[in-house]
Amino acid sequence: MTLEDKFKELKAQNEKAFIGFITAGHPSAEATSEIALAMIKGGVDILELGLPFSDPIADGVTIQRASESSLSAGMNTDLYFEVAAGIKGVEKVCLTYYNLVLQRGLEQFVHDCESAGITGLIIPDLPVEESKPLLKACAGHETDLVFIIAPTTTEKRMTKILELASGFVYVVSLLGVTGERARLSDAVRPLIGKIKDLELSRDRPQIPLAVGFGISKPEHVRAVCAVADGAIVGSAFIKMIEERAGPELGDRKALLTEIEAFTMSLKQETKNTR
Amino acid sequence: MLSKPDEHGKFGIFGGKFAPEVLMTTVEELEAAYNTFSNDKGFRTELDSLLSTYAGRPTALYFAKNLSEMSGSKIYLKREDLVHGGAHKLNNTLGQCLLAKHMGKRRIIAETGAGQHGVATAMAAAVLGLECEIYMGTEDIERQKLNVFRMKLLGAKVNPVDSGSKTLKDAINESIRDWVTNVENTYYLIGSVVGMHPYPLMVREFQRVIGKETKVQIVDAEGRLPDTIIACVGGGSNAMGIFYEFLDDAAVELIGVEAAGKGIETGEHGASICEGTDGVLHGMYSKLLQDADGQIKQTYSFAPGLDYPGVGPELAYLAESGRVKMGSTTDEETLNAFKILSTKEGIIPALESAHAIHYAIEEAKRKSGTQRDHLIVVNLSGRGDKDIYTVAQVLGDRREEGYV
Numbered sequence: 001m002t003l004e005d006k007f008k009e010l011k012a013q014n015e016k017a018f019i020g021f022i023t024a025g026h027p028s029a030e031a032t033s034e035i036a037l038a039m040i041k042g043g044v045d046i047l048e049l050g051l052p053f054s055d056p057i058a059d060g061v062t063i064q065r066a067s068e069s070s071l072s073a074g075m076n077t078d079l080y081f082e083v084a085a086g087i088k089g090v091e092k093v094c095l096t097y098y099n100l101v102l103q104r105g106l107e108q109f110v111h112d113c114e115s116a117g118i119t120g121l122i123i124p125d126l127p128v129e130e131s132k133p134l135l136k137a138c139a140g141h142e143t144d145l146v147f148i149i150a151p152t153t154t155e156k157r158m159t160k161i162l163e164l165a166s167g168f169v170y171v172v173s174l175l176g177v178t179g180e181r182a183r184l185s186d187a188v189r190p191l192i193g194k195i196k197d198l199e200l201s202r203d204r205p206q207i208p209l210a211v212g213f214g215i216s217k218p219e220h221v222r223a224v225c226a227v228a229d230g231a232i233v234g235s236a237f238i239k240m241i242e243e244r245a246g247p248e249l250g251d252r253k254a255l256l257t258e259i260e261a262f263t264m265s266l267k268q269e270t271k272n273t274r
Numbered sequence: 275m276l277s278k279p280d281e282h283g284k285f286g287i288f289g290g291k292f293a294p295e296v297l298m299t300t301v302e303e304l305e306a307a308y309n310t311f312s313n314d315k316g317f318r319t320e321l322d323s324l325l326s327t328y329a330g331r332p333t334a335l336y337f338a339k340n341l342s343e344m345s346g347s348k349i350y351l352k353r354e355d356l357v358h359g360g361a362h363k364l365n366n367t368l369g370q371c372l373l374a375k376h377m378g379k380r381r382i383i384a385e386t387g388a389g390q391h392g393v394a395t396a397m398a399a400a401v402l403g404l405e406c407e408i409y410m411g412t413e414d415i416e417r418q419k420l421n422v423f424r425m426k427l428l429g430a431k432v433n434p435v436d437s438g439s440k441t442l443k444d445a446i447n448e449s450i451r452d453w454v455t456n457v458e459n460t461y462y463l464i465g466s467v468v469g470m471h472p473y474p475l476m477v478r479e480f481q482r483v484i485g486k487e488t489k490v491q492i493v494d495a496e497g498r499l500p501d502t503i504i505a506c507v508g509g510g511s512n513a514m515g516i517f518y519e520f521l522d523d524a525a526v527e528l529i530g531v532e533a534a535g536k537g538i539e540t541g542e543h544g545a546s547i548c549e550g551t552d553g554v555l556h557g558m559y560s561k562l563l564q565d566a567d568g569q570i571k572q573t574y575s576f577a578p579g580l581d582y583p584g585v586g587p588e589l590a591y592l593a594e595s596g597r598v599k600m601g602s603t604t605d606e607e608t609l610n611a612f613k614i615l616s617t618k619e620g621i622i623p624a625l626e627s628a629h630a631i632h633y634a635i636e637e638a639k640r641k642s643g644t645q646r647d648h649l650i651v652v653n654l655s656g657r658g659d660k661d662i663y664t665v666a667q668v669l670g671d672r673r674e675e676g677y678v
């Protein structure tokens with residue numbers, strides 16, 4: 001299923017998308033498969049699986065630490081696609097930095113995404129200006145390049161982004177890096193409003209908008225889903241994994257139960273939002 | 275040949291703007307502001323006055339007689355070590371701080387490796403009345419204590435960076451994160467010809483004064499252009515600064531010297547052009563030290579200013595086109611050159627610059643005995659006060675040589 005179809009399907013059920021992010025290989029490749037399964041059981045709609053990079057400039061300390069630990073535990077691009085392919089029963093998107101895509105070769109990377117059932121690519125250090133080669137590689141494949149809009153994005157840039165966007169648009173809710181915040185940014189509502197106004201002035205179907213960065217609590221998800229088409233939660237999962245993933249199998253079981261329950265509590269807030 | 279980025283900030287395939295969306299509007303504003311002010315007479319006058327009365331420009335071009343005698347070619351040193359603060363870095367920080375001030379940004383952030391860029395930023399911020407915070411890897415803080423203390427005395431806040439390799443690359447990562455968070459009031463002052471467009475262009479333009487002065491000075495002294503110009507390469511700012519003015523003088527050989535660390539074959543080095551492959555890091559497409567997947571490798575040099583896995587895109591372009599030749603020098607060879615310059619010329623060079631000195635001595639020996647004197651100019655990018663602990667530590671392990 002394409003990402004846009006997924007959003008359509010949810011809309012028909014009067015639901016918004018709950019998108020959960022984890023770093024592949026944190027704390028290990030096997031654990032990632034189990035954690036993903038727990039999230040799927042909890043009802044996650046789209047799984048955003050991070051392919052860790054050594055220098056993640058758009059990420060806060062939580063995801064940085066997860067990336068470092070994953071890489072030192074042996075995660076690499078080949079293994080990433082293996083792990084991703086093994087996760088079934090959920091829409092999957094890949095979040096990574098451009099250099100990893102470049103080194104594998106753009107065509108190859110997109111091909112590997114498609115083979116692993118990954119239908120979207122999010123690349124925080126690839127602005128529209130530099131996106132042409134990858135867009136070309138994505139053409140004709142079932143993998144969308146997901147663009148980002150930030151509170152600082154001007155109307156002129158937004159127009160250019162919306163022109164090229166497919167799948168959904170990742171709306172960054174605040175100025176800053178990924179990480180948990182106590183409260184939801186005030187910038188969300190006006191930013192979504194601005195994008196929607198722009199969308200209305202174009203004669204094509206509206207692209208789904210999902211909001212991320214600093215969303216960690218059920219009440220944040222509900223507030224976001226009142227205005228947008230989906231909510232993205234990342235660092236809160238990573239933190240839970242970091243704190244609870246002990247070496248014992250017993251620890252892991254407790255973690256998986258907790259992940260499933262947390263996912264369920266977040267997904268709940270995406271239903272019947274109006 | 276004078277290379278110039280195209281409208282996308284590209285030098286051939288190198289360069290560009292690979293930045294998070296949050297920063298793109300600011301990067302566009304910066305580009306516009308730079309284009310306006312760099313052509314503004316008032317701005318130029320203000321900067322030129324700071325460069326001459328505050329930074330101490332023009333710097334001398336010194337004929338190193340003893341070094342020349344022992345190596346068999348004529349070696350001149352462009353004395354950027356005499357710039358206020360002790361390195362070429364102030365040329366750039368004065369320019370960018372002035373730009374920040376004109377843009378109405380009151381808060382300056384910067385990364386530093388050797389601490390020289392941090393010190394130069396703190397100085398420029400102090401004199402122009404701006405707030406200043408410096409990011410520095412904990413590994414570099416440990417080996418450059420003197421500069422950390424200087425930055426603090428100059429009123430800057432020093433933020434330790436404990437992630438990744440705890441060196442320059444990680445300090446840049448952390449600066450970008452701060453910038454992303456505080457983009458509305460903060461100016462990110464990059465210390466070399468690296469990062470997203472327009473930084474590589476802008477920093478080269480602010481450092482270009484080195485080559486402009488050199489050209490006049492060498493013609494005054496020798497009646498001709500040099501045969502060879504040599505500069506060390508970390509990010510490439512002192513190299514681009516001295517090279518740029520000579521790009522169209524095809525007979526002038528330009529050589530950049532990277533850090534070979536413990537030896538290229540050990541893998542512990544910082545030779546991004548000599549050993550690197552194309553990729554994207556810190557907003558630019560350039561030569562990087564990376565593995566097959568594209569993960570950035572740990573680099574090593576005892577000169578923290580050269581301990582960086584990337585290099586400026588314009589230099590990568592010039593190296594690939596063959597206009598600039600690249601070489602590398604190990605810690606061991608550098609230490610030897612450090613001692614030679616100290617004892618033969620009475621100049622204690624920065625460890626970064628001592629890489630270029632070593633290469634120059636070798637080149638001078640290779641070219642000695644040619645019909646006319648081979649004429650070499652070395653960019654002595656900084657002085658070595660900051661490095662005395664590192665050198666004492668290395669020499670301390672060799673008591674038999676009588677240094678301790």
Ligand SMILES: Cc1ncc(COP(=O)(O)O)c(C=O)c1O
Binds near residue numbers: 362387391508511626
């Ligand atoms: C004295 C000196 N030379 C050279 C460098 C390397 O930088 P670049 O290659 O940008 O000149 C540094 C960096 O800290 C430095 O302090």
